[in-house]
Amino acid sequence: MALIDTDLSFDPRDPYFPVPGAAGVEWALQVFTTTNGYGIDAERAHVREGDRVHVHADRYARLGQQVQVEAGEADVEVTRAAGVLEWSITVRHDEPIKAVKLLLRGLPPEQLRAGWWTPNTGRGWAHGVNGQRFQLEYPGSDWATPWVAAGDEPNGLVLSVRDPLVRRKILHVHQPPYAPGPIAELVHVPSATARSTTCRVPSIRLRLGTTGHSADADLDEHMSFVEGSQNLVPWSSRPDVPDWLRRTALVVTLHGQHWTGYVFNTFAQMAEALRFVARHIDPSRVLAYLPGWEGRYYYAYPRYRPGEDLGGAAGFAALAQTARQLGVRLMPMYGGHGANVIEYPAWERAALRNDTNRYVELLNRPDWDSDRVGEGDQVFLNPGEPDFRAHLVESISAMVRDFGVDAAFLDTLGYWFNDPRYEVIDGYRRLADELHHRHPGLVLATEGWWDALTAIFPLSQQWFGADRDLRKPRVLTRYGRTTGHLAEGTPGPGSTGVHERGFLRRPPDVAREAHIPVVGIADDTLPAHAEEVAAICRWAREHAPE
Known part of the structure; x- marks a missing residue:
C-alpha cells in the first residue's frame, strides 16, 4: 500500500x-x-x-x-x-x-x-x-x-x-x-x-x-x-556550461546493448546514425547520448568500458573519431547509483542504508528479462561513500582521457535518499567538483531536476511522465536545461531501447522553453523510419536556440 x-x-x-x-x-x-x-x-x-x-x-x-x-x-x-x-x-x-x-x-x-x-x-x-x-x-x-x-x-x-x-x-x-x-x-x-x-x-x-x-x-x-x-547560478553565467551546450538543438539517443545482451546498435552503426543525422541538422548542434555503451545495460554497472559486443575499445574510438569529424558531442551514460553486486564486490560498503542504519535499502529492481520477476543482484549505492564516488570519478575520467568524450550522464541522481552515513547531496556535489577539477570543460547531466540539483547539473532529463508545460517555468529555465527521458519511444512502434518500459509511442514535438528535443535510435529506427528521423531533425533545426 x-x-x-x-x-x-x-x-x-x-x-x-x-x-x-x-x-x-x-x-x-x-x-x-x-x-x-x-x-x-x-x-x-x-x-x-x-x-x-x-x-x-x-x-x-x-x-x-x-x-x-x-x-x-x-x-x-x-x-x-x-x-x-x-x-x-x-x-x-x-x-x-x-x-x-x-x-x-x-x-x-x-x-x-x-x-x-x-x-x-x-x-x-x-x-x-x-x-x-x-x-x-x-x-x-x-x-x-x-x-x-x-x-x-x-x-x-x-x-x-x-x-x-x-x-x-x-x-x-x-x-x-x-x-x-x-x-x-x-x-x-x-x-x-x-x-x-x-x-x-x-x-x-x-x-x-x-x-x-x-x-x-x-x-x-x-x-x-x-x-x-x-549556489544556484543563472544559465546565462554558469561556468559549467560551455558554448556548445548553449547551442545544442537536438539530443540523439543511440541505444547500445540491452540487459539481456540484445544489441540495438554497434558502435559502427551508431557512427552511421550520426552521419545520417548530420545530413539534416548542423551536427555541431547535436549531443549524442549513449545508454548501454558499456555492454549489458545495468548488468555491467558499475564497470564502465566500451562493450565488446558493440565493438570494444577500437569500435568506440572509431565512433569518437566520427563524432569529432562531424562536430557531434558524445555523452555516455553511467549509473549514478546502480550496481550489479557481481560486478562490484565492495557494494555493501556503499549501499544506501535506511534512516536508522539498520538495513540496506533494496531499490529499483526492474524485470529486465520479462519473466515478470525483478532481478535479484541490482543494488543502489551512495555516491557519498568515498570509494564508490572515486570509482565513478575514475571511470568517467578514463573515458574522457582515452576517447575525448564531452559529457557524462549520471542516471537516477534526481532521487533523494536519507542515508544516515553519507548525505547524498554532498556526494553529488563532491562528485561534480572532482570531475570539474580534472576536466573543466566536461558537461554533467542527470535524470530529473529540483532546485539544489540544478545547481550541480546544468542539464537533466525531464522526469519520466512529468508535464513539460510548467506553471512557473522560470524555476527551471533561469538555471538549467532539460531534454527528453531515456524511455521516450523511438520513431515507429516506439521501442524504449535499453530501458525497461518496452514500447511507448514517441510524444509529438512541441516547443518548450529550455527543453531540448530528443530522438532515439533503436535497431529498426533508421532502416524503417528514416524519414521520420529526418523530419525530427529538421523540426529541431527550425526551433533551435539563437
Whole structure:
C-alpha cells in the first residue's frame, strides 16, 4: 500500500492554537521519533497571545492524548509581518527526532477547492481539487522547490519553507473523519546524518490572500533565497556550461546493448546514425547520448568500458573519431547509483542504508528479462561513500582521457535518499567538483531536476511522465536545461531501447522553453523510419536556440 493511503485510525486529539491576524486559521504540532509519534500535551501548553503567538510545552502526549510523556519540550512562535505568517519551531525529545509536522486547519475553503500547485506543476492543472487527498514530496518530480500555492492566481495562498539545506519536506492535505475541515500537514524530515534529540525546523511561511502579482513576488523571493543557499547560478553565467551546450538543438539517443545482451546498435552503426543525422541538422548542434555503451545495460554497472559486443575499445574510438569529424558531442551514460553486486564486490560498503542504519535499502529492481520477476543482484549505492564516488570519478575520467568524450550522464541522481552515513547531496556535489577539477570543460547531466540539483547539473532529463508545460517555468529555465527521458519511444512502434518500459509511442514535438528535443535510435529506427528521423531533425533545426 502506498504511503499516501496510510493514516491513523483514531483522532490524535491534538490541541490547536491561534494564528495572529488570521481569524479561523489554527495550527497544531506533532513530533516523531524512530519509535513513536507525539503531540503537545494539551494540559501543559502555555500560550502567550498578542501580535505574535508563543506556545511552550514542557510535556508531550502520545498521539491520541491518552498517555502523557515527560520526554522534552516544544517551543513555537508564530509572527506576522508584511502580510506573511512565519513559524519558528524548536523541539526537544529524549529520543532522536525523526520528523516534525505542522498541521494547519481553517485555511480558506474556496482556495483549497481550487487545488494546490507548485512552480513545476503542469499549467492548467492542480493537486487536491475539490478536496481530493494528495501528497507532495521535496525533493522530487512533483515538488522541485519547497514553495506551493493554493487557489487561482488572482486569489490564493502561498506556503513555503526557507531551508538552507536539502532535507525532505512533505505536504499532505486530507480531511479525516474526525476533522471539521481539510488539514494541511507540512512535515520536516531532518537529515539522518545529523539526527539529534533537538530539532530546529527551518522557517515556515504562510501568505494568505495573495494576488497573482504578490504570489509571483513571493516565489521570486523564495528563489533568491535558494540561489544564495545552494549556489544556484543563472544559465546565462554558469561556468559549467560551455558554448556548445548553449547551442545544442537536438539530443540523439543511440541505444547500445540491452540487459539481456540484445544489441540495438554497434558502435559502427551508431557512427552511421550520426552521419545520417548530420545530413539534416548542423551536427555541431547535436549531443549524442549513449545508454548501454558499456555492454549489458545495468548488468555491467558499475564497470564502465566500451562493450565488446558493440565493438570494444577500437569500435568506440572509431565512433569518437566520427563524432569529432562531424562536430557531434558524445555523452555516455553511467549509473549514478546502480550496481550489479557481481560486478562490484565492495557494494555493501556503499549501499544506501535506511534512516536508522539498520538495513540496506533494496531499490529499483526492474524485470529486465520479462519473466515478470525483478532481478535479484541490482543494488543502489551512495555516491557519498568515498570509494564508490572515486570509482565513478575514475571511470568517467578514463573515458574522457582515452576517447575525448564531452559529457557524462549520471542516471537516477534526481532521487533523494536519507542515508544516515553519507548525505547524498554532498556526494553529488563532491562528485561534480572532482570531475570539474580534472576536466573543466566536461558537461554533467542527470535524470530529473529540483532546485539544489540544478545547481550541480546544468542539464537533466525531464522526469519520466512529468508535464513539460510548467506553471512557473522560470524555476527551471533561469538555471538549467532539460531534454527528453531515456524511455521516450523511438520513431515507429516506439521501442524504449535499453530501458525497461518496452514500447511507448514517441510524444509529438512541441516547443518548450529550455527543453531540448530528443530522438532515439533503436535497431529498426533508421532502416524503417528514416524519414521520420529526418523530419525530427529538421523540426529541431527550425526551433533551435539563437
